[in-house]
Amino acid sequence: GESVGLHLPTLSVQEGDNSIINCAYSNSASDYFIWYKQESGKGPQFIIDIRSNMDKRQGQRVTVLLNKTVKHLSLQIAATQPGDSAVYFCAESAYSGGYNKLIFGAGTRLAVHP
Amino acid sequence: GAVVSQHPSRVICKSGTSVKIECRSLDFQATTMFWYRQFPKQSLMLMATSNEGSKATYEQGVEKDKFLINHASLTLSTLTVTSAHPEDSSFYICSARDKLQGGTGELFFGEGSRLTVL
Numbered sequence: 001g002e003s004v005g006l007h008l009p010t011l012s013v014q015e016g017d018n019s020i021i022n023c024a025y026s027n028s029a030s031d032y033f034i035w036y037k038q039e040s041g042k043g044p045q046f047i048i049d050i051r052s053n054m055d056k057r058q059g060q061r062v063t064v065l066l067n068k069t070v071k072h073l074s075l076q077i078a079a080t081q082p083g084d085s086a087v088y089f090c091a092e093s094a095y096s097g098g099y100n101k102l103i104f105g106a107g108t109r110l111a112v113h114p
Numbered sequence: 115g116a117v118v119s120q121h122p123s124r125v126i127c128k129s130g131t132s133v134k135i136e137c138r139s140l141d142f143q144a145t146t147m148f149w150y151r152q153f154p155k156q157s158l159m160l161m162a163t164s165n166e167g168s169k170a171t172y173e174q175g176v177e178k179d180k181f182l183i184n185h186a187s188l189t190l191s192t193l194t195v196t197s198a199h200p201e202d203s204s205f206y207i208c209s210a211r212d213k214l215q216g217g218t219g220e221l222f223f224g225e226g227s228r229l230t231v232l
Contacts, residue, residue: 008155036223043120043207043223044158089157097163097171099146102209102221104158 008087010109019077019112023090023105028071030092034102035064035075037086044089047075077110085112116142118210120224127198128232134194135227137208143188144210148221149181152205164191164208188213198231205229 013019025033031052036044050057050064050073057064063076073090090105117140127133137147145166150158162183163171170183180202182194191210195202205228209221 034221041205041226041228043118043225045223046220049220099163099171101160101163102148103160104150107157 008107008109010111012111012113013080015080015082015112015114017080019075019080019084019110021075021077021088021108021110023073023075023108025071025073025090025092025105027092027094027103028068030094032093032100033064033066033073034091034093035062035073036089036091036104037084038089038107039086047088080110080112082112082114085110116140116210116212116220116222118208118222118224120206120208120227122227123225124228124230126230126232129199130197132194132196133198133229134192135206135208135229137191137193137210137224139189139210139212139222142210142212142214142222144191145188145213147185147191147208147210149183149191149193150207150209152207152226158207161193195229198229200231203229203231 034049035047038044048059048062048064055066061078065074087107087109089107091102119138121136147164149161152158161176164183164185166185172178185191205226207226209223211219
Protein backbone atom coordinates (compact mmCIF):
# COMPACT_ATOMS: atom_id res chain seq x y z
CA GLY A 1 0.00 0.00 0.00
CA GLU A 2 0.97 3.64 -0.13
CA SER A 3 1.71 5.83 2.81
CA VAL A 4 -0.88 8.33 3.85
CA GLY A 5 0.42 9.22 7.28
CA LEU A 6 2.51 12.17 8.31
CA HIS A 7 4.56 10.29 10.89
CA LEU A 8 6.43 7.08 10.44
CA PRO A 9 5.93 4.46 13.15
CA THR A 10 9.09 3.85 15.12
CA LEU A 11 10.52 0.60 16.39
CA SER A 12 13.06 1.06 19.17
CA VAL A 13 15.38 -1.81 20.01
CA GLN A 14 18.49 -2.40 22.05
CA GLU A 15 21.72 -3.12 20.27
CA GLY A 16 22.13 -6.86 19.91
CA ASP A 17 18.42 -7.64 20.02
CA ASN A 18 16.51 -8.98 17.06
CA SER A 19 14.19 -6.62 15.18
CA ILE A 20 11.00 -7.47 13.35
CA ILE A 21 9.48 -4.95 11.00
CA ASN A 22 6.08 -5.65 9.54
CA CYS A 23 4.33 -4.57 6.40
CA ALA A 24 0.91 -5.14 4.91
CA TYR A 25 0.62 -4.97 1.16
CA SER A 26 -2.49 -4.24 -0.82
CA ASN A 27 -2.39 -5.99 -4.17
CA SER A 28 -3.02 -9.73 -4.19
CA ALA A 29 -1.61 -9.82 -7.73
CA SER A 30 1.81 -8.60 -6.57
CA ASP A 31 4.39 -11.30 -7.20
CA TYR A 32 7.64 -9.78 -6.05
CA PHE A 33 8.47 -8.02 -2.83
CA ILE A 34 11.49 -6.09 -1.68
CA TRP A 35 12.70 -4.54 1.53
CA TYR A 36 14.64 -1.30 1.34
CA LYS A 37 16.62 0.65 3.89
CA GLN A 38 16.72 4.42 3.61
CA GLU A 39 19.09 6.61 5.55
CA SER A 40 18.40 10.29 5.96
CA GLY A 41 18.85 12.24 2.75
CA LYS A 42 19.70 9.19 0.67
CA GLY A 43 17.98 6.95 -1.82
CA PRO A 44 16.60 3.52 -0.88
CA GLN A 45 19.10 0.72 -0.51
CA PHE A 46 18.13 -2.84 -1.45
CA ILE A 47 18.19 -5.27 1.46
CA ILE A 48 16.45 -8.46 0.42
CA ASP A 49 13.73 -9.62 -1.91
CA ILE A 50 11.31 -12.51 -2.18
CA ARG A 51 9.08 -13.83 -4.93
CA SER A 52 5.53 -14.92 -4.35
CA ASN A 53 6.34 -18.61 -4.83
CA MET A 54 8.36 -18.53 -1.62
CA ASP A 55 7.40 -17.82 1.99
CA LYS A 56 10.83 -17.29 3.48
CA ARG A 57 14.21 -16.09 2.32
CA GLN A 58 17.35 -15.52 4.31
CA GLY A 59 20.25 -13.22 3.78
CA GLN A 60 23.09 -12.09 5.92
CA ARG A 61 21.49 -11.21 9.30
CA VAL A 62 18.17 -10.61 7.57
CA THR A 63 15.17 -12.82 6.88
CA VAL A 64 12.06 -11.95 4.95
CA LEU A 65 8.81 -13.79 5.56
CA LEU A 66 5.86 -13.64 3.20
CA ASN A 67 2.31 -14.61 4.11
CA LYS A 68 0.21 -14.33 0.99
CA THR A 69 -2.96 -15.42 2.74
CA VAL A 70 -3.09 -12.26 4.82
CA LYS A 71 -0.92 -10.15 2.49
CA HIS A 72 1.74 -9.63 5.09
CA LEU A 73 5.48 -9.24 4.82
CA SER A 74 8.04 -9.04 7.59
CA LEU A 75 11.72 -8.27 7.86
CA GLN A 76 13.72 -9.80 10.65
CA ILE A 77 17.12 -8.36 11.50
CA ALA A 78 19.28 -10.46 13.78
CA ALA A 79 21.64 -8.91 16.31
CA THR A 80 20.61 -5.37 15.44
CA GLN A 81 23.45 -2.87 15.28
CA PRO A 82 23.50 0.94 15.51
CA GLY A 83 24.26 1.05 11.80
CA ASP A 84 20.88 -0.55 11.16
CA SER A 85 19.13 2.62 12.34
CA ALA A 86 17.20 3.91 9.34
CA VAL A 87 13.75 3.89 7.79
CA TYR A 88 12.70 0.57 6.30
CA PHE A 89 10.21 0.26 3.47
CA CYS A 90 8.60 -2.77 1.96
CA ALA A 91 7.73 -2.54 -1.70
CA GLU A 92 5.51 -4.65 -3.89
CA SER A 93 5.90 -5.18 -7.59
CA ALA A 94 2.84 -5.61 -9.71
CA TYR A 95 2.21 -5.48 -13.42
CA SER A 96 0.12 -2.45 -14.21
CA GLY A 97 -0.33 -0.28 -17.27
CA GLY A 98 2.20 -2.28 -19.24
CA TYR A 99 4.99 -2.17 -16.67
CA ASN A 100 6.14 -3.86 -13.54
CA LYS A 101 5.82 -1.02 -11.05
CA LEU A 102 7.24 -0.86 -7.58
CA ILE A 103 4.86 0.57 -4.98
CA PHE A 104 6.22 1.41 -1.56
CA GLY A 105 4.60 0.80 1.80
CA ALA A 106 4.38 3.32 4.61
CA GLY A 107 7.77 2.70 6.18
CA THR A 108 9.00 2.07 9.71
CA ARG A 109 11.76 3.92 11.46
CA LEU A 110 14.16 1.62 13.31
CA ALA A 111 16.01 3.22 16.20
CA VAL A 112 18.80 1.15 17.72
CA HIS A 113 19.96 2.14 21.18
CA PRO A 114 23.33 1.15 22.62
CA GLY B 115 26.48 -3.30 -8.21
CA ALA B 116 24.75 -1.11 -10.75
CA VAL B 117 24.93 2.64 -10.14
CA VAL B 118 22.27 5.25 -10.77
CA SER B 119 23.40 8.85 -10.48
CA GLN B 120 21.20 11.88 -9.94
CA HIS B 121 22.14 15.48 -10.45
CA PRO B 122 21.87 17.87 -8.79
CA SER B 123 21.67 16.36 -5.32
CA ARG B 124 20.33 19.63 -3.95
CA VAL B 125 18.76 22.59 -5.68
CA ILE B 126 17.15 25.76 -4.42
CA CYS B 127 15.13 27.87 -6.79
CA LYS B 128 12.73 30.77 -6.79
CA SER B 129 9.03 30.28 -7.18
CA GLY B 130 7.98 30.32 -10.82
CA THR B 131 11.22 29.00 -12.24
CA SER B 132 11.83 25.58 -13.77
CA VAL B 133 14.26 23.01 -12.50
CA LYS B 134 15.72 20.02 -14.32
CA ILE B 135 16.87 16.89 -12.52
CA GLU B 136 18.94 14.28 -14.32
CA CYS B 137 18.99 10.55 -13.71
CA ARG B 138 21.75 8.49 -15.29
CA SER B 139 22.46 4.78 -15.27
CA LEU B 140 26.25 4.64 -15.19
CA ASP B 141 27.10 1.07 -16.02
CA PHE B 142 23.98 -0.36 -17.59
CA GLN B 143 21.28 0.56 -20.05
CA ALA B 144 17.77 1.23 -18.86
CA THR B 145 14.77 1.08 -21.16
CA THR B 146 12.59 2.09 -18.24
CA MET B 147 13.22 4.47 -15.41
CA PHE B 148 10.86 5.49 -12.63
CA TRP B 149 10.49 8.81 -10.84
CA TYR B 150 9.38 9.01 -7.23
CA ARG B 151 8.63 11.91 -4.92
CA GLN B 152 9.06 11.74 -1.18
CA PHE B 153 7.80 14.31 1.30
CA PRO B 154 9.34 14.49 4.79
CA LYS B 155 8.56 11.50 6.97
CA GLN B 156 6.52 9.89 4.23
CA SER B 157 6.98 7.06 1.80
CA LEU B 158 8.07 7.18 -1.81
CA MET B 159 5.22 7.94 -4.17
CA LEU B 160 5.55 6.83 -7.77
CA MET B 161 5.08 9.79 -10.09
CA ALA B 162 5.73 8.38 -13.53
CA THR B 163 7.36 5.71 -15.62
CA SER B 164 9.91 7.03 -18.07
CA ASN B 165 10.29 5.10 -21.31
CA GLU B 166 13.23 5.48 -23.64
CA GLY B 167 12.12 6.94 -26.93
CA SER B 168 8.48 7.37 -26.01
CA LYS B 169 6.18 9.33 -23.76
CA ALA B 170 6.23 8.87 -20.04
CA THR B 171 3.35 7.21 -18.25
CA TYR B 172 2.09 9.28 -15.36
CA GLU B 173 0.39 8.04 -12.22
CA GLN B 174 -3.04 9.29 -11.35
CA GLY B 175 -2.99 12.78 -9.93
CA VAL B 176 0.42 13.73 -11.31
CA GLU B 177 0.31 16.67 -13.73
CA LYS B 178 2.23 15.75 -16.87
CA ASP B 179 2.53 19.38 -17.95
CA LYS B 180 4.10 20.31 -14.65
CA PHE B 181 6.48 17.39 -14.36
CA LEU B 182 8.04 16.97 -17.78
CA ILE B 183 9.91 13.73 -18.31
CA ASN B 184 12.30 13.07 -21.15
CA HIS B 185 14.04 9.73 -21.61
CA ALA B 186 16.30 10.64 -24.50
CA SER B 187 18.72 7.74 -24.29
CA LEU B 188 19.13 4.36 -22.63
CA THR B 189 21.19 5.93 -19.85
CA LEU B 190 19.49 9.25 -19.20
CA SER B 191 16.09 10.41 -18.03
CA THR B 192 15.32 13.96 -16.98
CA LEU B 193 12.54 15.36 -14.82
CA THR B 194 11.75 19.04 -15.24
CA VAL B 195 9.60 20.71 -12.62
CA THR B 196 8.04 23.61 -14.47
CA SER B 197 6.92 26.83 -12.79
CA ALA B 198 7.93 25.44 -9.44
CA HIS B 199 6.07 26.48 -6.30
CA PRO B 200 6.88 25.93 -2.63
CA GLU B 201 4.54 22.93 -2.49
CA ASP B 202 6.77 21.23 -5.07
CA SER B 203 9.59 21.21 -2.55
CA SER B 204 10.38 17.55 -2.03
CA PHE B 205 12.92 14.78 -2.41
CA TYR B 206 12.84 13.39 -5.94
CA ILE B 207 14.27 9.93 -6.49
CA CYS B 208 14.75 8.02 -9.70
CA SER B 209 15.25 4.33 -10.25
CA ALA B 210 16.26 2.25 -13.22
CA ARG B 211 16.11 -1.34 -14.29
CA ASP B 212 18.79 -3.00 -16.38
CA LYS B 213 17.17 -3.75 -19.73
CA LEU B 214 19.05 -7.05 -19.87
CA GLN B 215 17.12 -8.23 -16.80
CA GLY B 216 13.75 -7.67 -18.37
CA GLY B 217 10.66 -6.38 -16.66
CA THR B 218 11.18 -8.08 -13.33
CA GLY B 219 14.81 -7.27 -12.65
CA GLU B 220 16.05 -5.41 -9.61
CA LEU B 221 15.48 -1.67 -9.53
CA PHE B 222 18.51 0.46 -8.74
CA PHE B 223 17.89 3.76 -7.04
CA GLY B 224 19.64 7.07 -7.29
CA GLU B 225 20.65 9.07 -4.24
CA GLY B 226 17.82 11.53 -4.68
CA SER B 227 17.57 15.23 -5.45
CA ARG B 228 16.26 17.61 -2.83
CA LEU B 229 14.34 20.51 -4.33
CA THR B 230 13.57 23.57 -2.26
CA VAL B 231 11.38 26.23 -3.82
CA LEU B 232 11.47 29.60 -2.13
